[in-house]
Amino acid sequence: MLNPRFQQLPAHTWTQLRALLDKVPAGRNAPLDLTIGEPRHPMPAFINEVLEANSVGYAKYPPIQGTPAWQQAVAGWLERRYGLPAMDPDQHVLPVSGTREGLFNVAFIAIPDSKSGQRPLVLMPNPFYQCYAAAALAAGAEPFYVPATASTGFLPDFAGLDPAVLARTALIYLCTPANPQGTVADQAYFDSVIGLCRAHDITLVVDECYGEIYPDAPPVGALEACLSMARRGLGDPADPYANVLSFQSLSKRSNVPGLRSGFVAGDPRLIAAYRELRSYAGAPSPLPVYAAAAAAWSDEAHVEENRVLYRAKFDAAERILEGRFGAYRPGGGFYLWLDVGDGEAACRDLWGKAGVRVLPGAYLARPDASGYNPGAAYIRVALVNSLEVTELALHSIRDTLEGGTP
Ligand SMILES: Cc1ncc(COP(=O)(O)O)c(C=O)c1O
Known part of the structure; x- marks a missing residue:
């Protein structure tokens, strides 16, 4: 069957x-x-060098949460790139074996059986990265496509949706810079969508795998936006990343789509649940891959x-x-x-x-x-x-x- x-x-x-x-x-x-x-x-020459130097690590099962060196490299990059202070990798960060896998599996932790007494909805821009719709269906939700056209500035207008739709929504996928249009969400857009998610108990999943490919100004990141909101009194300063997860990838940043290495960062409650799910079903990266990824997140040249x-x-x-x-x-x-x-x-x-x-x-x-x-x-x-x-x-x-x- x-x-x-x-x-x-x-x-x-x-x-x-x-x-x-x-x-x-x-x-x-x-x-x-x-x-x-x-x-x-x-791809950078150091990737192969680091893989080879760490090849003995293929003999071991790798840890779900990454190695200390990987965790440190990611926390350092988050601070340099987005100004996020004091990210505790054990609480805020989890490796994924490429963001496609992560974006798919996140649906299983963030989608309940029903929302407002009905089958949950998962909102996504239209057009969109195809994984989002498959994830929504796999988790038992209904994909709900929100136009991201020239008339909406190529970003979905989630805030303009019927409140009854938002009440049924369990998860929103947002891609910035967007694939395919390349549109970048700014702080005001994030203020609106993050506020919306908190008001309606929705998980916001922000796919930022193109966030390092930009013409001049680096796009604002979802977690950077959360921090700015907390500083302006929007949200709980003790829980600045509430409801929000950011997915980051080395595939486009470092030209290593075959390394299958990225991470998810944000709301500690969601990260803890995700870590449990990955403990049962995840395929963590081999130790040499963690080492190569740590080197890549540590290098900007x-x-x-x-x-x-x-x-x-x-x-x-x-x-x-x-x-x-x-x-x-x-x-x-x-x-x-x-x-x-x-x-x-x-x-x-x-x-x-x-x-x-x-x-x-x-x-x-x-x-x-x-x-x-x-x-x-x-x-x-x-x-x-x-x-x-x-x-x-x-x-x-x-x-x-x-x-x-x-
Ligand atoms: C919008 C978007 N998200 C996620 C991915 C997956 O990237 P990866 O699994 O290599 O991290 C891609 C790949 O093309 C993409 O275009």
């Missing part, structure tokens, strides 16, 4: 993309792949080099696209979110004529009750390749979609 909850999920993004393109013969530059958000800049490479590609995008397809420079992340009218048709054209593979925005979103899919007009373009490949692809995108020679 299969669990019927999962039958409610549509085919995954990548399955849909293969169905769209597999029968289309590739155009002349193939394959230029700008679909997946997998960083392709070199490679992260700044990374940002320089992304900046050059966004500069190229500005130069080549000149605002066509509504192109804008996002506040964070490494995607272009281009309004091409019909994302699927554009994607087929780009692959068939130019050999450029991008993602139709529709595959990252769900249609509303009227059938309108807020991603349908868009393509997502991941600027993860070298500058040279990115420039070639962007020229091809511009020329193909304008009907010229790709």
